[in-house]
Amino acid sequence: MMNKYLEMRSKQVEYESAREKEAREKEAREMEVTQSDDFSIKRCISVINTIEEVTKLEKAKAYSIFAKSKENRETFIC
Structure with missing residues (x-):
């Protein structure tokens, strides 16, 4: 049971990490576009x-x- 819980939490952490990375990349692209407009x-x-x-x-x-x-x-x- 503990192994399944740890496996589930590991997948959750990976998923959240990937989402945060995507959000940072999106923010960086938006910042670049904003600076281009400036x-x-x-x-x-x-x-x-x-x-x-x-x-x-x-x-x-x-x-x-x-x-x-x-x-x-x-x-x-x-």
Whole structure:
């Protein structure tokens, strides 16, 4: 009887562990998506368009820089 109980508890622990792992992975994916949205090209363009001192030529150069990499966009937003 004790062996069956231990076997059942072991399966339960494995199941719960797998569910927790899936939840953490899902959370990590959602966080990644959220961060991508925070540094999207659309957001960067929106922000730079609100800056009155930036000329059209500077804006055009900034757009090409935003398109090159996420790191450029992240640096700009930060």
